[in-house]
Amino acid sequence: MATTIMLKHRQSGLVKTGFYGFSWTTLFFGMFPALFRGDFVTFIGGFFVLAILGIVSFGIGAVLAMLIWAFIYNKYYTRRLLEQGYEFADSDAKISEARLRLGVAAA
Secondary structure, eight states, X not given: OOEEEEEEETTTOOXXXXXXXXXXXXXXXXXXXXXXXXXXXXXXXXXXXXXHHHHXXXXXXXXXXXXXXXXXXXXXXHHHXXXXXXXXXXXXXXXXXXXXXXXXXXX
């Protein structure tokens, strides 16, 4: 189950929700959670990778890739937001847990 953490952009003040943990939505809906979060590059790249894997392996490779991606995607998405200038904007306990689970050092 994914855990949420609030993130705020340094310059613009835009607030987004970050996630870490297993992504059930990614498992069941493929690359569409990336599209709905505005992560267009990941959506397009993942869609083509899954399509190629599905064609080459009669669908088995795509299913295995989705299972693996469901474990990885939330952490990947949140770390990319942090790299884009977002900072944690939640309670101290939630921030400490998120830093630990995401492997992010304190600033």
